[in-house]
Amino acid sequence: MKVLILNGVNLNLTGKRERSVYGVKTLEEINAEIAAYAKIRGVDTEFYQSNLEGELVNKLHEAFLNKSCDAILLNAGAFTHYSYALRDAIAAIDIPVVEVHISNVHAREEFRKNSVLSEVCAGTVFGFGVGSYIAAIEGLKYRAENK
Numbered sequence: 001m002k003v004l005i006l007n008g009v010n011l012n013l014t015g016k017r018e019r020s021v022y023g024v025k026t027l028e029e030i031n032a033e034i035a036a037y038a039k040i041r042g043v044d045t046e047f048y049q050s051n052l053e054g055e056l057v058n059k060l061h062e063a064f065l066n067k068s069c070d071a072i073l074l075n076a077g078a079f080t081h082y083s084y085a086l087r088d089a090i091a092a093i094d095i096p097v098v099e100v101h102i103s104n105v106h107a108r109e110e111f112r113k114n115s116v117l118s119e120v121c122a123g124t125v126f127g128f129g130v131g132s133y134i135a136a137i138e139g140l141k142y143r144a145e146n147k
């Protein structure tokens with residue numbers, strides 16, 4: 001099983017911005033932790049981050065057209081709350097996409113409680129820090145093995 005992990009806008013500053021919310025680990029450290037965990041669980045990983053909405057859309061299209069992975073974890077950052085372009089891209093592809101957030105988006109500002117992506121995602125995990133990505137991998141693995 002191969003999983004593409006996509007991080008969107010501002011996630012490149014993780015470990016440096018709002019550390020009380022997003023923690024002290026950098027995105028590089030988080031990705032290394034996810035890759036190591038996934039490897040133990042027999043899951044291959046690929047990572048990509050962009051602050052540009054269109055580049056994330058391109059990456060979703062590419063994964064679909066090249067059949068380059070079995071599932072995608074997407075932490076779209078603030079795009080989650082208003083990007084119909086990302087929503088349409090997720091709906092367009094036949095690869096399961098799991099929406100992931102480091103923080104508990106339901107325990108924060110009102111605008112974060114709404115995701116325009118959730119409806120077209122296979123599932124959503126939030127509030128567990130790096131554990132949100134790990135839990136999403138476990139959920140996908142369970143789903144793949146228990147049809």
Ligand code: DQA
Nearest residue numbers: 010075077078101102103112
């Ligand atoms: C986030 C939550 C979003 O609301 C926010 O805009 C982010 C990060 C998270 O991982 O908790 O940038 O996606």
